[in-house]
Amino acid sequence: MKLFISQLFFFFIILTTVESKAQSGELADRLYNAHETYKESTLTQRRFKQKDILPLIAKRQGNPLYIIEKAGDSFEGRSIQMITAGKGKKKVLLWTQMHGDEPTATMATFDILNFLEGKNDGFDDFRKELLEKTTLYFVPMLNPDGAERYQRRTVQGIDMNRDAAARQTPEAVILKGLVDQLKPDFGFNLHDQSPRYSAGRSPKTAAISFLATSYDYELSINAVRERSMQLIVGMNKILQKYIPGQVARYSDDHEPRGFGDNVQKWGTTLVLIESGGYVGDPEKQYIRKLNFMAILSALDKIADNSLTKEKRDNYYDIPENGRWLYDLVVRNAVVKQSGKSFTADLGINRNEVNYANASKFFYYSKIEDFGDLHPQYGSQEIDAAGLTVEKGKVYPTTYKNLGEISKLNAFNLLKEGYTYIRLAPDAGTRSLGLYFTASPLHVLRSGQPTPTGTPGLGNTATFVLKKGSKVKYAVVNGFVYDMENYSAAKGQGIIE
Numbered sequence: 001m002k003l004f005i006s007q008l009f010f011f012f013i014i015l016t017t018v019e020s021k022a023q024s025g026e027l028a029d030r031l032y033n034a035h036e037t038y039k040e041s042t043l044t045q046r047r048f049k050q051k052d053i054l055p056l057i058a059k060r061q062g063n064p065l066y067i068i069e070k071a072g073d074s075f076e077g078r079s080i081q082m083i084t085a086g087k088g089k090k091k092v093l094l095w096t097q098m099h100g101d102e103p104t105a106t107m108a109t110f111d112i113l114n115f116l117e118g119k120n121d122g123f124d125d126f127r128k129e130l131l132e133k134t135t136l137y138f139v140p141m142l143n144p145d146g147a148e149r150y151q152r153r154t155v156q157g158i159d160m161n162r163d164a165a166a167r168q169t170p171e172a173v174i175l176k177g178l179v180d181q182l183k184p185d186f187g188f189n190l191h192d193q194s195p196r197y198s199a200g201r202s203p204k205t206a207a208i209s210f211l212a213t214s215y216d217y218e219l220s221i222n223a224v225r226e227r228s229m230q231l232i233v234g235m236n237k238i239l240q241k242y243i244p245g246q247v248a249r250y251s252d253d254h255e256p257r258g259f260g261d262n263v264q265k266w267g268t269t270l271v272l273i274e275s276g277g278y279v280g281d282p283e284k285q286y287i288r289k290l291n292f293m294a295i296l297s298a299l300d301k302i303a304d305n306s307l308t309k310e311k312r313d314n315y316y317d318i319p320e321n322g323r324w325l326y327d328l329v330v331r332n333a334v335v336k337q338s339g340k341s342f343t344a345d346l347g348i349n350r351n352e353v354n355y356a357n358a359s360k361f362f363y364y365s366k367i368e369d370f371g372d373l374h375p376q377y378g379s380q381e382i383d384a385a386g387l388t389v390e391k392g393k394v395y396p397t398t399y400k401n402l403g404e405i406s407k408l409n410a411f412n413l414l415k416e417g418y419t420y421i422r423l424a425p426d427a428g429t430r431s432l433g434l435y436f437t438a439s440p441l442h443v444l445r446s447g448q449p450t451p452t453g454t455p456g457l458g459n460t461a462t463f464v465l466k467k468g469s470k471v472k473y474a475v476v477n478g479f480v481y482d483m484e485n486y487s488a489a490k491g492q493g494i495i496e
């Protein structure tokens, strides 16, 4: 009989464990599915400014769910706001965009606020627990002057994530003041990283990377940092279902000037989340959704303390961020130079260039490496074995304006090896602020010398790949056009 009872008890333990695990998985899945409902519809792309989020904060003034306070002013006098929700003992400070060009978590923050305001959607118990057990302090867009210019650094030219010790930026003073005043148990330091980091040595982009920052050069682990590792292990499990093999871990080298490292040192469990790259998601709307799901799931683990079930050692199972990715790799192209012939790979990146006061961007693509790239990967790859890489030809006719060029049959030109089109001297594109074209062509302004020689390191990525005398692929400004399966969609020509 005794044995029977203890067996029953044993089964009861197993059942409850299984159930709570299922619930945590289920919560993440339900959050993932609910994101569309709570997505802040006024934020649709990355280059928004503080003026776009201020109304989203102002409209919440007077809502009993929140306390809204000014946290301080940026160097240029932009008022930085803090939104507080919940009345619980566990204090969580979440800040975004201390780097002005890293806005993904700012979008997710407003999705989370919309979510906190929901009801009768199956999440009421979760919300109640969250707001009873935690107090959430949100500081979206900590570097609004940088966001105005879509640049990493503050308007003083200082990287505020290297200013935690010297505190010469008002934004760093604000953040240190909040940490001192609130003494949060947990901090979320929310960033974006290069979309070309890979998860380990793999062709997969690191869509999300984590870091449990180190508070000393010895990379010690105390209870504060251990909780950070546990939270990351929990979020990684949840994310693997949606982005298998695309979660990575930043190097935990100690950075004595960084906020993450210092906040951990000052006694707050600090989780750094980096939104990276996901092929086909240039505006990071999918990664925004992953932020929404992962952050709310982590807050759940903080609220019910279930993070302590995670094993910190599993943190090291997450692969490190790798730098093995180009946007495009052309493999084994035949290069003819000075009457000799050899093969080379071309590593090409489509870099974003801001225009219209950094409210928009165009792509400007360069050949960033040339030679043996066999350890590297391309998010897109072309097998150019047996194909010769050559500069395209300049079309003999000069055109008065871009309107005329847009009417040309680009396919016929590319097929004949013409990648370059010349503009007349008075075309005025520069004064009109035009740097790119929807046509898949490389437009040369008047005075721009005719490109010569073989395509190589540092060149704009415009060239043709030929099989004998026939063009197989045209590459214009880093975008690939297959002459046997032609589509101009998604490409972008360049005016140089």
Ligand SMILES: [Zn+2]
Binding pocket: 099, 102, 191, 192
């Ligand atoms: Zn950053």
